Structure formats: structure tokens, C-alpha cells
Amino acid sequence: MRATVKQAAATAGVALAAAFAPAAASAEIDVWEFTSGMSGTEAGTTSDFDLGYKITATPGNITGTVKDQVIDLPKGFVADPTIVPTCDAADVYVRSPNYCGPETAVGMVAFKAVNPVGAGLPLPLTYTSRLRRMVPHEGEAAAFGTVALSLYPIRFSATVGPESDYRVRVTSRNQQASLPLYEATATMWGVPADNQGTGPFTELGGDPNTFGGPLAGAARERFASVPARCDTPRETSMRVASWEHRTLLPPLLSSVAAPTGCEDLLFNPTLSVTPEVSQAATPSGYRVVLNVAQSSDVANPRTPNLKDAVVKLPAGVAISPSAAHGLQACTDEQLQIDTSDPEACPAASKIGDVVVESPVLDETVDGSIYTASQLSGDPASGDMFRIFLTAASSGVKIKLRGQVAVDPATGQITTRFLDNPDLPFERMTLTFKGGDRAPLANPMSCGGFNTASTFSSWAGQSVDTSSPMNIDGGCDQGGFAPTLSAGTTDPVASAHSTFVLTSTKASGGPDLNGVTVQMPKGLLGTLRGNLGQQIGTVRVAAGLGAYPFELPGTAVLEGAYGDAPYSLRVTVPAKAGPFDLGDVVVRQKIYIDSETAQIRIVSDPFPTVVKGVPVRLQRMAVTVDKPGFMFNPTSCDPMSIDTTFSSPSAADVSRSARFKVADCGSLTYRPRIAMRLLGRRQTKTGRHPGLRSVLTQPAGEGAANIARARVVLPKAVVLDPNNSTDPALVCDYDAAQRADCPASSVIGRAVARTPVLERPLAGDVHLVQGIRFGPTGNRIRTTPALLVKLRGEVDINVRAKTTVRNGRLVTTFPRVPDAPVRKFRLDIKGGSKGILVVTRTRKSNIDICRSRQVANVKTNGHHGRARDFRVNVKRPCGKAGKAGRRAKRS
Structure with missing residues (x-):
């Protein structure tokens, strides 16, 4: 965008600079007067542009000779060299009445020489010459030429680039060392056709070369115009280097009055944004075309140039993560935004192409879109995601930085290019690459979408536009069907x-x-x-x-x-x-x-x-x-x-x-169980002994875990019919299902040791109301159950049911978790509130110390195998009653 505009301005400036090239300077060259101005002041209107300078001199002598000259024309100054044909370089320097037709002229230059250059010529010598458009060389946006004093060809090259802040730069190199000029003034015509014909100005050689009047039959087209911005006065700068001192001296500045009437200018940009494919929920290339209609009518002001562009893409058009494959970024150092040197951006950072078309250039300005390096972690700032635009043609180099602000919550993209070069273009096309690794992705659903944009000009106008697009393919994305x-x-x-x-x-x-x-x-x-x-x-x-x-x-x-x-x-x-x-x-x-x-x-x-x-x-x-x-x-x-x-x-x-x-089948399964009745004074009929059961087993890799256990206590120990049904000592069934039993229902304590936890699990054993459900869902009371609440690094509830078979108390743990446990100890309290009681035979009371007490244990592993035991239950009877723990497989 900027490139095109600047090329146009450069072209116009070249012609003007050519007209006022200095001739001679001292070793310490003294340009004591430098002027510039325009014949008009209304912004954008057709106008001549004048430049002039004078070098300090004395009669018959100048103190130095100009070698190089660099002129930066005012910002926003634009000329259109394409309205006139070019003159071949060989022709422009040949003195002949028929060299280069009059239609190639875009202005004139008046020279004054101090030294004699030919016998019989009046001194000081004044010489006026046409300034003609020449065929540009590689590296020139435009070229202009003239012949000073009929002997000295001078060529002026116009370029546009970052070094001149995108002002048109006009450069003349290696002017003749013997060129005896001390003053030059140049005029770039607003309408060349009004001045290309026969008129009052005479080139050295006589009447056949008079010029300055209208050219018969020539179309009146605009070449130069007043800048279309009114913010501040414009400056023209000039630097010169002498043959004696070949370094450019500091710039001389000349102000041009600020234009007026910017508010009356017309600025009507339009934007179109279209996806490469119109299928929903897919990566897609995008084509963005910005058109700025240009006014070409000499009678009307030209169109002001684009200053700011803010483009908000439709909701749903978003950055595609798939683009990250192999993607690299171009750094600011690689971009070298302040020079016209080629950018050093990695090839893998390129994400698109840019083409700029300008009414003042014969060729397009082409370039690339690059992913820029990240400068922020805030997506809304515009510095987390950035893009660079670069474009070039002969004599023109444009480098732009764009901010890409992204809504952190929705992903909607707003791109900002601010303070663009004050140069004219009529169309800029950005083409973002497509395919599965495109940088952008389409909305997830079909429908109509709009891009909202705001464009402002250097003249102060601001225009809001809306660009519609349709997504009408792949509308049925299918349901939500993840696989597992x-x-x-x-x-x-x-x-x-x-x-x-x-x-x-x-x-x-x-x-x-x-x-x-x-x-x-x-x-x-x-x-x-x-x-x-x-x-x-x-x-x-x-x-x-x-x-x-x-x-x-x-x-x-x-x-x-x-x-x-x-x-x-x-x-x-x-x-x-x-x-x-x-x-x-x-x-x-x-x-x-x-x-x-x-x-x-x-x-x-x-x-x-x-x-x-x-x-x-x-x-x-x-x-x-x-x-x-x-x-x-x-x-x-x-x-x-x-x-x-x-x-x-x-x-x-x-x-x-x-x-x-x-x-x-290859798992080992070797659980061992030891049981002990507790309470020296709780060994006889009617007494309430405690009970300790200890399970040990291999635990870990290669060993099976217990899935179910059934313990049949000795016939001499049964549930106490009173304590085991006392409402004050029994946890309600529903509370037990929530593992929310009161402390009054605690009848014991349990501890489990496992290799998978840092510490053992431990907790209370609660006596729970026994319930089974009938066919209609009615509750039927049964013998009490147990709830073992193991607490620690994890919470585990182990539940047991009780019943009486053949006069013996049977406790069953029907669902033991499939988890490795090395040791499990379960203690049931004895004493007056104990739930176990020593019973009696039909004929007499029982003292459990007088006979062996044997329990039967049946276990099932989660691997499907069983292991049954007869366990000699230890009794609290002193030495006589102590029996070693033995487990016999039944």
C-alpha cells in the first residue's frame, strides 16, 4: 500500500528536483538560499511546484562545484509521470530541434552561469531548458533529465523508501565538475500539456526550441498537485556534496505552506474480504482487496491518501493452530524497517503475498506478508500477533508493521496498519496462503458474515465500511462423536x-x-x-x-x-x-x-x-x-x-x-489369618470377650487380592441379643449407607496397611442395623451388619453382614476392594457393651478356657481361586490357655 503511493510521489519529485540542481559550490559549499513552493494552496488541487537555490559566488568566479545532490520532497507531494511518454537517454542529451518530442516535458529548469562557456555569450549566462521524463534505469521509480547550458547533461533519479520516511527522494550523482552554475530554479508543471507547446521560454539555440505555451491536441492531465493533507507546513530538504568534499553536507530546509480545504476532499475506500474456500470449519486462504478510487480529473482535487486502516474480520474467522507447522517469525532486526535493504525474513515466515497498484506507476509493487515475532503476551495488545508487509518495485521499497489484536475470549481478529505512507494507490491486494496450514480458519458454521473496517485519510476523513462474505459449504459438520x-x-x-x-x-x-x-x-x-x-x-x-x-x-x-x-x-x-x-x-x-x-x-x-x-x-x-x-x-x-x-x-x-x-492363574494367593479372644474376665457364659482378627498376605505385583471373606466364629461365641439390637448402640441403616454413623455405634477399631500408601488406614467399626428388602421393596430386619470406616490418605468403607448358621455366628465381607493390603487388623471391643457373648450349652455354662476354640474362614481371591482355613482362636486364659496360632487348610 505505502510502496505504491510513495513511488508516485517519488516520480513527481524527481522532475522537480531535476529542475533545480545546483551547478557549482566551494570546498565548503555555501548554498545561501534554498526555496520551494507551490502555485496553489487548496489541498489536492493541480499546482506547479517550484524549487530554487543560489550558491555564493563573485563576478566571474564560483568557489566550488556540485558533485551530488539529494532532495527530499514534502510529505504527501505526488506527481504522475505516467501521463507523459518517456524520452530515451541518448536523445535527451542530444542538441537537435527534433530531439525528444515536446510531449515528454514535465517542467523546466533555468540555470545561471558565472564563468564564460563560449565566445560571444553574454555574462552572466541565463539558460532555460525543458525537464523531460526519461526511461528509468533499474532501481529508479522514475527518471528525469535536462541539458544545462546546452553542454552538460544532468540526470535525476526518483526513489521512495524508508530512508526518506517515504518522501520522494530525488538524487543527482556525479554532475560535471566543470559545470559553472551558481543558481538554478525549476518548475514542475501541474498540467504539462499547458506548457509543452511554443511559448515565451527559449532553449539555447533559438526559436525552434521555444516552449511554455499549450501543446495543441494534448490531453490536459494532472502531473503535480498540492499535498492532500493540512496538518502542518511541509518541508523540502536538500543536501549537496562538492567535488572537493565528497561527503553530503547537513540538509538545507525550505518550508511549503500548509494546504487548506482538506475537509472538502472525497475519500471513499472499499474493502472486500473473501475466503479461498467457502466451507465451514476449515483452514482457508483469504483474499483482501482494498480499493481507493482516485480522482483523475484536472478540475477536481485528487483523492487523499490512506493514513490508517483498521479491519475487524468476521466473528469466527480466527487464527488456525494448524498453521504453526514449520512456521517461523521475522524479527524487527530482520525486517530492517528503516532501510531499503532487502528484508532478511526466513522463508518459513512468509504467509502471503501483497500486490499494490498505483495510478502514478507503470508497474505494480509486489511483495510478501510475513509472520512477525511476538513482543507481548497480551493478545489484545496487537503486539503478540503481528504481521509485516514488504513490497518493492524499481526504485520503491515499502516496509510496514501491522498489529493483529485478537479478542482473548472469542478469537476475533482486528488488524491495524497506522500512519501508512502518504502515497497514492488505487488497489492493494493481500493474499493469505491457503491449504490445511493456512494462517486463518473459517467460521465453524454456515451463514453470512461481515468484515467491519474503518479507514482514515491524511486529510482527516474517516470512513466505515462493511464487507459481506458467505460460508455455504460443509454446513453439516456432524455430531459430537469423539472416539476412545x-x-x-x-x-x-x-x-x-x-x-x-x-x-x-x-x-x-x-x-x-x-x-x-x-x-x-x-x-x-x-x-x-x-x-x-x-x-x-x-x-x-x-x-x-x-x-x-x-x-x-x-x-x-x-x-x-x-x-x-x-x-x-x-x-x-x-x-x-x-x-x-x-x-x-x-x-x-x-x-x-x-x-x-x-x-x-x-x-x-x-x-x-x-x-x-x-x-x-x-x-x-x-x-x-x-x-x-x-x-x-x-x-x-x-x-x-x-x-x-x-x-x-x-x-x-x-x-x-x-x-x-x-x-x-499365575498369581500367588496365600492369605493367613490369626484370631484372638480378649478379656481375662470375659471367658465364661454371659461374659463379653473382645475379638482381634489379623489378616496377612503377600501384596503387590504377582499376588492376588482378597475379594470375599467368610468367618465362622467358634460355637461358644455369639451375638449378644440385647447389645446387638439396642437402638442406642446400632447405626441406622440409611445413615450407614452414607457412612455417617454416630460415635455411640462404635464397637471396634480397624487398621489396614498397604504398599500403595505412605501411612496405614485406620478407623472405627460400627454396628449397623441389618436390613434386607422384600419383593415389593419393603424393609425386613435381619441380624446386624458391620461398617468398617478406614480413613487416611484415602477413605475406604468395608461392609460385612452377619447371620447365624447351625448355631454359629457367620460374618461375611462380600465385596472387598481389589487393592493390595499386606495386613488388616480388626478389633471388636468386649466388656459390658460388647456385642459378642459367651453362650452356654443346653446342659451347662461354658468357660472358653476349658476347650479349644476354632473358627472357620473361607476366602476368595479376585483371581477366582479360594483358600479356606481352620483357625485356632487364642484365648485370654494365661499360660494354660495360650495356644499357638495355627491355620490348617480344610
Whole structure:
């Protein structure tokens, strides 16, 4: 955009600068007068532009000779050399009545010479010559030439670039060392056709070369005009270098009066924004075309130039993460915005092309769009995401920095290019690359969308525009249908193994923003020594299209979070290509079922937009691979890993993955049980002994866990019919289901030791009201039950039922969690409130110290095998009553 405008201005300035090139200067060259001005003051109107300078001289002598001359024309000054044909360089310097037709002239130059240059010529010599448009060389936006004193050719090159702050720079190099000029004035004509014909000015040589009047039959077209901005006076600067001192001296400045009437100028830009493909929810190239209609009528002011452009893309058009594949950024150092040197931006930072068309240039100004380096962590600032535009043609170099402000919550994009070069263009086309790795993605749904833009001119006008576009393909993105693959990599019973869970969803459609995972019973992890430790990795694929961008992350086991006793902290550093969006942290609550020890993981919502970039999650994979952390169940029954996936715009979806381990038959199963009656004074009929039961077993890899246990107490010990049914001592059934029993129902204490926790679990044993349900759901009272509330790093409730078979008390633990326990101790209190009582035979009372007391124990492992015991129950009877613990397999 800027490039085109500046090229035009450069062209006009060249002609003007050529007209006033100085001739001679001293070793310390003294330009004592430098002037510039315009014949008109109304902004944008056709006007001549004048330049002049004088070098200090004495009669018959000048003190030095000009070698180089650099003139920067006022900001906003524009001329259009394309309205006249070019003159070949060989012709412009040949003295002939027929050299270069009059239609090639764009102005005139008047020279004054001090020294004699030919016999019989009056002194000082005054010479007026046409300034003609020449064929530009490579590196020139435009070129102009004249012949001073009929002997000395002078060429002026016009360029536009950052070095001159995009003012037209006119340069003349290596002027003749013998050129004896001390004064020059130049005029660039507003309408060359009004001055190209025969007129009052005479070139050296006589009447055939008179000029200054209208050229018959020539079209009146505008060449030069007043800048279309009224903010401040304009400045023209000139620097010269002499042959004696070849370094350019500091600039001489000349002010040009500030134009007036900017408020009356017409400024009507239009914008069109169209996607390369009109399919919803897909990456797409985009074509952005800005048209600024130019006024070419000599009688009307020209169109003011674009100053600021603010373009707000439609809601839903967003940055595509898929573009990050191989993407690099161009730094400000590589751009070198203050020089016309070629940018050194990496090829991988290019994301599009730019083409600028200007009414004052014969060729387009072409270039590239680059991703710029990140300067901020705030997406709304415009400095987190930036783009560079560069464009070049012969003699023109444009480098622009654009801010891309992104709404952090919605991802809507607003691009700002501010203080653009004050140069004319009629069309600028930006083409952003397409394909699966396009930098932009279409809205997720079909419909009509609008780009809202605000354009302001250097003359002060501001115009709001709206550009419609349609998305009408791929409207049916399908439902919310994520897939699930999950399991352990080594599905061997009781073995430690890596756990992997992977979910994918098709590109497009509702976003995935949450998951709940119900693990199979017995698939557990070791808490001991692992809190605060990384236990695995995650990998997510974000973005639309066939090539979403993959990001790695970590999973760390942590303590309580919210109402959950444990949690995961999943951290994904959002570094996509050259952009660092910070760490994305998602917490997962880990719940442990108090009845089954089953693990349920509930994730916080996944972010669907990160720093203004829609995530568009297509795939996530969680790998828990810390050695020795996860281990398989000891049951080979078919099970499942059950998940629920959630979306902010669709109903939840449930998925299950079959889960089954093998080789249960190879597991060891060697539980051992010791039992002891307590209370030296509680050994006779009517007394209430306590009871201690201790289970020990191998626990860990290679060993099966107990699934069910049935204990038949000796016939001499039964439930006390009074204490076991006393409402004050029994927990209500419903309260027991909530594990909310009162302290009055405590009848004992239990402790469990497991290799997966740092500390033992311990808690009270409660006596619970026994209930079974009839066919109609009615409640039927039964013998009491037990609730063992183990508390510690996790909460586990173990429940038992009691019944009486053949006069013996039978306690059954029907559902023991599939978790490794090395030792489990259960103490039932004795004494007056004890629930166990020594009974009697039909004939007499009983003293348990007088006979062996034997319990029968039957256990079943989760692996399907059973182990039964006859246990000699120790008695509190002194030496005579002490018996070693023996367990015999029945």
C-alpha cells in the first residue's frame, strides 16, 4: 500500500528536483538560499511546484562545484509521470530541434552561469531548458533529465523508501565538475500539456526550441498537485556534496505552506474480504482487496491518501493452530524497517503475498506478508500477533508493521496498519496462503458474515465500511462423536504397566472441552512417594484440517483439589511455531470410591480458546508411564474403561473401552489369618470377650487380592441379643449407607496397611442395623451388619453382614476392594457393651478356657481361586490357655 503511493510521489519529485540542481559550490559549499513552493494552496488541487537555490559566488568566479545532490520532497507531494511518454537517454542529451518530442516535458529548469562557456555569450549566462521524463534505469521509480547550458547533461533519479520516511527522494550523482552554475530554479508543471507547446521560454539555440505555451491536441492531465493533507507546513530538504568534499553536507530546509480545504476532499475506500474456500470449519486462504478510487480529473482535487486502516474480520474467522507447522517469525532486526535493504525474513515466515497498484506507476509493487515475532503476551495488545508487509518495485521499497489484536475470549481478529505512507494507490491486494496450514480458519458454521473496517485519510476523513462474505459449504459438520481407545500396554494381572488413553474427534463440529474417566476396579496407582511427581505425559493435537498442530505436556500427581482428595495437574506449554501462548494448565480431580476403591477422574473444562486462538482439539493422548506407578487388577473378569466426553455446544457423549487382563492363574494367593479372644474376665457364659482378627498376605505385583471373606466364629461365641439390637448402640441403616454413623455405634477399631500408601488406614467399626428388602421393596430386619470406616490418605468403607448358621455366628465381607493390603487388623471391643457373648450349652455354662476354640474362614481371591482355613482362636486364659496360632487348610 505505502510502496505504491510513495513511488508516485517519488516520480513527481524527481522532475522537480531535476529542475533545480545546483551547478557549482566551494570546498565548503555555501548554498545561501534554498526555496520551494507551490502555485496553489487548496489541498489536492493541480499546482506547479517550484524549487530554487543560489550558491555564493563573485563576478566571474564560483568557489566550488556540485558533485551530488539529494532532495527530499514534502510529505504527501505526488506527481504522475505516467501521463507523459518517456524520452530515451541518448536523445535527451542530444542538441537537435527534433530531439525528444515536446510531449515528454514535465517542467523546466533555468540555470545561471558565472564563468564564460563560449565566445560571444553574454555574462552572466541565463539558460532555460525543458525537464523531460526519461526511461528509468533499474532501481529508479522514475527518471528525469535536462541539458544545462546546452553542454552538460544532468540526470535525476526518483526513489521512495524508508530512508526518506517515504518522501520522494530525488538524487543527482556525479554532475560535471566543470559545470559553472551558481543558481538554478525549476518548475514542475501541474498540467504539462499547458506548457509543452511554443511559448515565451527559449532553449539555447533559438526559436525552434521555444516552449511554455499549450501543446495543441494534448490531453490536459494532472502531473503535480498540492499535498492532500493540512496538518502542518511541509518541508523540502536538500543536501549537496562538492567535488572537493565528497561527503553530503547537513540538509538545507525550505518550508511549503500548509494546504487548506482538506475537509472538502472525497475519500471513499472499499474493502472486500473473501475466503479461498467457502466451507465451514476449515483452514482457508483469504483474499483482501482494498480499493481507493482516485480522482483523475484536472478540475477536481485528487483523492487523499490512506493514513490508517483498521479491519475487524468476521466473528469466527480466527487464527488456525494448524498453521504453526514449520512456521517461523521475522524479527524487527530482520525486517530492517528503516532501510531499503532487502528484508532478511526466513522463508518459513512468509504467509502471503501483497500486490499494490498505483495510478502514478507503470508497474505494480509486489511483495510478501510475513509472520512477525511476538513482543507481548497480551493478545489484545496487537503486539503478540503481528504481521509485516514488504513490497518493492524499481526504485520503491515499502516496509510496514501491522498489529493483529485478537479478542482473548472469542478469537476475533482486528488488524491495524497506522500512519501508512502518504502515497497514492488505487488497489492493494493481500493474499493469505491457503491449504490445511493456512494462517486463518473459517467460521465453524454456515451463514453470512461481515468484515467491519474503518479507514482514515491524511486529510482527516474517516470512513466505515462493511464487507459481506458467505460460508455455504460443509454446513453439516456432524455430531459430537469423539472416539476412545484406552488400556494398559502390558495387560497382565497384578503387573505394573503403562496406561494409555487416547481420544480423537473429526475436524470441525462441536468442540471437546471435558472428560470424565471411570477406571476399572483394581486398576490403581501407587500414591506412596509419588505426590508432586510427574507420572506421565500428554499430547494434544489442535487446529482444523488434516494436519492439526501437536503439543506435548506433562501430568503431575498432586494432592487435594476442590472436593477431591487427589488431583492431576496437566500442563501443556502452548508453544506453537514462533508463538508462546504460555502454559495451559488443566486440573483433574481424582475421586476414589469408598466402597470399591475404584478411581474416577473428572477434568476441569478444557479451554476452547487460548490467548485468542481457538484450540479446536482433534486428539488427546494421556500416557501414565512412571515406572512402578500403575498396576493392573488381580481379576481377569471382563471390565471396561468408561468415559464421558463433554462439549460446550453439544450433549455429553459416553464411550467405553473393553478392558481385560490375563494370567490370573499365575498369581500367588496365600492369605493367613490369626484370631484372638480378649478379656481375662470375659471367658465364661454371659461374659463379653473382645475379638482381634489379623489378616496377612503377600501384596503387590504377582499376588492376588482378597475379594470375599467368610468367618465362622467358634460355637461358644455369639451375638449378644440385647447389645446387638439396642437402638442406642446400632447405626441406622440409611445413615450407614452414607457412612455417617454416630460415635455411640462404635464397637471396634480397624487398621489396614498397604504398599500403595505412605501411612496405614485406620478407623472405627460400627454396628449397623441389618436390613434386607422384600419383593415389593419393603424393609425386613435381619441380624446386624458391620461398617468398617478406614480413613487416611484415602477413605475406604468395608461392609460385612452377619447371620447365624447351625448355631454359629457367620460374618461375611462380600465385596472387598481389589487393592493390595499386606495386613488388616480388626478389633471388636468386649466388656459390658460388647456385642459378642459367651453362650452356654443346653446342659451347662461354658468357660472358653476349658476347650479349644476354632473358627472357620473361607476366602476368595479376585483371581477366582479360594483358600479356606481352620483357625485356632487364642484365648485370654494365661499360660494354660495360650495356644499357638495355627491355620490348617480344610
